[in-house]
Amino acid sequence: MQAARQTLSTRIGSHGVLILYTLIALFPVFVIVTNSFKTRRAIFRDPLALPDEESFSLIGYETVMKQGDFFLYFQNSMIVTVASLFFILLFGAMAAFALAEYRFKGNTLMGLYLALGIMIPIRIGTVAILEMMVSTGLVNTLWALILVYTAQGLPLAVFILSEFMRGVSDDLKNAGRIDGLSEYKIFFRLVLPLVRPAMATVAVFNMIPIWNDLWFPLILAPAEETKTLTLGSQVFIGQFVTDWNAVLSALSLAILPVMVLYVIFSRQLIRGITSGAVK
Amino acid sequence: MATPSGQSKIRWHVVVFLAPAVLVYTAVMIYPLFNTMRLSFFNRIDQERVFVGLDNFRTLFGDAIWSDQFWNALGNNFWFFLIHMLVQNPIGIALAAILSSPRLRFAALYRTAIFVPTILSFVIVGFAWKLILSPIWGIAPDMLDAIGLKFLYAPWLGKEEYALTTLSLVSVWQFVGIPMMLIYAALLSIPEEILEAGECDGITGMAAFWKIKLPLILPSIGIISILTFVANFNAFDLIYAAQGALAGPDFSTDILGTFMYRTFFGFQLQLGDPHMGSAIASAMFLIILVGVCLYLFGIQRRLRTYQF
Structure with a gap:
């Protein structure tokens, strides 16, 4: 009886703590999104209330749509993220396959060289990256960002994928070789489909930091036509500090795409982290 | 051959x-x-x-205009890191420990919700908290008022003595999900038999956490610490989004990332100086390298990893 009561109270305590922290985690998002649908008066009079018939207003969203080029920013972010992920996965998988499959001189050394970048942040080299992009004319193009994010994502991708590729059965590959498949076909037709779960993990790990990055868009591609959504909303909000409706709407619009991505990929992301892919 | x-x-x-x-x-x-x-x-x-x-470094460490800024940024950065270590990681571990208790309902739901701030961009997080803590809007003072603690309220982000700590806590709020997930994974990988053996010896509940689980997850705590270190010492976005490149008020939230940005890219009236910027970047590289080496050779070797 004593033990049972204790477990019940522990269980209530656990849920209490978790509910409290969940509220802390979600509260700011909730406040921002609900207030973005309210009139200016209502935002200030009762910030915690939900919008009702009287206080409902889309004026903030109208301002945002008129002033900021959010569709362009969104498109830029999309292009940068998708292209970077494509290159990270393609190049990363190819290199991982070479490291996992073939014995050659300097194999271990190459692996270590590629792994260096896991711990060293690419931002340290920003000064030289900017000079390079200026001298190659890539500054203010989306290519500058794609290249940087690809380089940034490769080390961890190679590391995770090569672990997985070591697990692919040799018999399968040798059977392919006997059937006369070239090494390229073995990689693309046999190995790639088998490591798809690991590729998904790598993609999800890289997606959110690339989408959310502010540093490189600010430095390498601040032009109007190459602004990403993160930079675009930063600049927009900075200009409209006093227009609370517009700021709250812009924030909500910036939250929306990430939340959609998260809802779609959260299971993959959490499985990736908890399966020990980053150990 | x-x-x-x-x-x-x-x-x-x-x-x-x-x-x-x-x-x-x-x-x-x-x-x-x-x-x-x-x-x-x-x-x-x-x-x-x-x-x-070495002239640039001589300027950086010898010229008072530069060295004051550098030491200020470095000191702030250490404070930023310390708060993450003292607040973010213990909360993360505690949440993970609760989440991993067997037969807990809605665990997946809590996990997903608590991870939400981590996926938001710094721009959203910075502005959202700026608005919430703002004295103009009044959400924070009203909420403190509701629990009778209004006297505690101050415009935290605008006061030199609180701004950095406030931003560190905002960053903690944002990233608590990462230690939580990693520790959660580590806790799940502890085999049931070990815990059952402990139960037979009468070690349950909190004692089981301190005596069995915590020693087993020490390597994961080590990894989290070094990840936190590297992330904190090249942080920039949150400070920039919330306080701008001048890291106000009066540079009280300036960290190495914002200092480097201002120096090499220039800001307002200050012209960009790529060479001094490189010198700061080199200093940052050295700090991160020392930290990583300390971890790899000093700490990681002493932590026993158990293979189950």
């Missing part, structure tokens, strides 16, 4: 597989990294780039 001339022919497919990754990685990451170190030994004199040896 094989002589250089008699080597078996190059396996071109290996080269083809490796080349794209190695080229992009070397050209966009490693080369700029070293080039930045190299640039820190140069300066622009009369429109020409001249080798000046």
